[in-house]
Amino acid sequence: MPDALPSPHRPSAIVTRPGLDERGTVFFAAIEMIRMPMILTDPRRPDNPIIFANQAFQDLTGYEEADLIGRNCRFLQGPQTDRGTVDELRDAVAAQRAIATEILNYKRDGTPFWNSVFIGPVFDDAGDILYFFASQLDITRRWASEQAFRQAQKMDAIGQLTAGLAHDFNNLLQVVTGNLEMAVQSVGEERPARQIARAIKAAERGAKLTTQLLAFARRTRLEPKVLGLNALVLAFAEVIESTLGDAIAVKLDLTPGLPGVTLDRTHLEVALLNVLLNARDAMPKGGTVTIATDRVTVAGDVVAQGLPPGEYVALRVTDEGEGMPPHVIERATEPFFSTKGAARGTGLGLAMVHGFVQQSLGRLEIASREGHGTTVSMIFPATAAEEAPAESRHRPRRGSETVLVVEDGDDVRSLASEYLEDLGYTVLLARDGQEALAVIEAEPALDLVFSDLVMPGGLDGLGLAAEARRRRPDLPVLLVTDDEPRVADGPRAPTMDVLGKPYRKSELADRVRAAIDRGAGQRVAPGEPPHG
Structure with missing residues (x-):
């Protein structure tokens, strides 16, 4: 009885496929024509090399057949590939059993993609192993959606916890700051007054912490008005320069003629300041930070952009610092995650920025490479409304009601x-x-x-x-x-x-x-x- 498939001891015949029996010819033709990416490997040869890859697999990975034949599949792995998953695949191949899993692989140009892999052994009629058959499926978009859903669930749970803690904490801070404020009015000596002022400042920092927590959890009420990003940056420039210090040079690259945005001015200024402080900390020896604005049009692949189609305005901050590796970028907006250490950061800065941008119907993007700096982009929907006039401050008045x-x-x-x-x-x-x-x-x-x-x-x-x-x-x-x-x-x-x-x-x-x-x-x- 002929083999179910051509013998693995004739690799040249497998590649060129001459002289195959009818069943073998039909098998290879089917794999070659099917649209799902597929490969065959030969476990009887050293290092279990690829001996066949259909066109769909070549299209998925960007490799041509000549680049694939004779290589072990590990070349698809990269710096963020989970080693535990690799071990599971290796153990299944060694045991000659089937396995289905998901793994982060990399294309020829370095682009990562989530790969849903099924690997199964192929035996001849005598029960001897002939090949390993592997099908692939790019599930990057599905994986990103699932991760976004899990992140949203986690953020919602943290937000609910945060709101409860903030209520009790703010009640304590209200008592502390209020009584200190009343006490400082009745203290005549200079030294006690300075001590009370320091206590008030510390309590106000605690209040700012709860504000950042609530902004991260999107539980603060915004009071949006139509703003011009260029005008806001120019008006805020003096505060920016004094905050960043003499070692940091501030460069402005503002695109003229931008449409307005409808945002809460105070929250936007705090968000911009948080991003700038991160940029300063990334350049301990000094450097240049660039604040840029530009117009963004979202069209086409809406899912990938994470925004509905339309016109947007971006506010970008670029530093010349040390940059971030991919695993840090992935966690950069998580609350309390910080690479600065407890003495220098709370891990709430970018979490607060992320919460504010999302609450403003925008998107926060972080692009960074180790040794090449970081760009943080806050992208907001453009508006056609006219900029609101400046408000006059209400003068506090007493009453008798x-x-x-x-x-x-x-x-x-x-x-x-x-x-x-x-x-x-x-x-x-x-x-x-x-x-x-x-x-x-x-x-x-x-x-x-x-x-x-x-x-x-x-x-x-x-x-x-x-x-x-x-x-x-x-x-x-x-x-x-x-x-x-x-x-x-x-x-x-x-x-x-x-x-x-x-x-x-x-x-x-x-x-x-x-x-x-x-x-x-x-x-x-x-x-x-x-x-x-």
């Missing part, structure tokens, strides 16, 4: 009361939503409800605001929170506003005054129908 403070934390409630009384307001207190509703019913002269969003019991700040509006449509409500998107997603009324936590006395004065004035504008005039 009556404010209801709703807060379950004794220290935070006492601090808010002290702040407001010092500003001239009459203050009423409640520990939860139910107590607050009782005060609202009993005090018709009430001018403002100032409430925390998170409270115990069945009535949180949003529920209290809705119930207060039902009973008193003209009663303004000012919510204080560190979970501002939750407020933005909930029902809003013209008389409701939000204050971020922790806040300074001056911020509270401005927002309370503005909220009361807004409520006065909504009050029902005699003879007019009530507001809905």
Whole structure:
């Protein structure tokens, strides 16, 4: 009975395929014509070389047949190929058993691709091994989608944990900064005042840390306005140069005539500063950092771009530093991941930038090579709207109205009361939503409800605001929170506003005054129908 396939002891016949029996000819013809990338190797020859590769495999890898024949498949591996997966494949070949797995391989031009590989032995009728047959499938796009989904799940879980921690931490910081702020006003000696000022500065750094955490988790409320990136960079240049120091030269490469972008200016400035600080740290001996802007058009392969088709504007920061290896780039936006050490970084800078850019419907890209520097690009959707005029700052004013403070934390409630009384307001207190509703019913002269969003019991700040509006449509409500998107997603009324936590006395004065004035504008005039 003839062999099922041509004998492995005639390699020249295998390559040229003359004199094969009918079954062998049909087998090779089938592999050669099929569109899935496939190869055959000969385990009876030293190092199990490739003896056949169909055209689909050549198209996938970029190698021609002459480059493939006689080589072991390991040439497809590269620096990021998982060694454990390689060992699994090697063990399966040694045991002459089939295996299916996924492995990172590299094309002839160095491009990595995720390869879904099936390898199986081919035996003759006597049970002797003839070949190993391997089919390949480029699953790079599927793998990228799965990784993005897993990353999104992880980020969501961290975001939920972060929000809970930030609420408690911000309450502590509110008490610390508030009491220090009150104390410094009553201290006359220079030395204690300096010590208190240092304590305030440390507490403010803690507040900035929670802000970065929440920005990473996309749980801060953005206040976007139409901006020109070129104008923002030019206006911010003095701050940039003083922050980076004399050892770093700043070069601007701004493309004229760019469309505007709709972004939160403060968050964008903080994001740009974080990227620039990373660039400075990558050049300990000094160097040049280039800030560039340009126009980006997304079309065609939308999945690869990660953005819907349209016009975009990019803000890019390029340094001349040491660069990053691929495994560091992959983790660069993870929270708390840092290559600087605990003394120099928290690992939140790029995580915060990534969160802000995504929340702004953009994309963060990092391109780097060891020894050749790094480019970080923030890509934002372009807008056709006109740039918003600069806002005039509201001058803090005192008041004499009556404010209801709703807060379950004794220290935070006492601090808010002290702040407001010092500003001239009459203050009423409640520990939860139910107590607050009782005060609202009993005090018709009430001018403002100032409430925390998170409270115990069945009535949180949003529920209290809705119930207060039902009973008193003209009663303004000012919510204080560190979970501002939750407020933005909930029902809003013209008389409701939000204050971020922790806040300074001056911020509270401005927002309370503005909220009361807004409520006065909504009050029902005699003879007019009530507001809905």
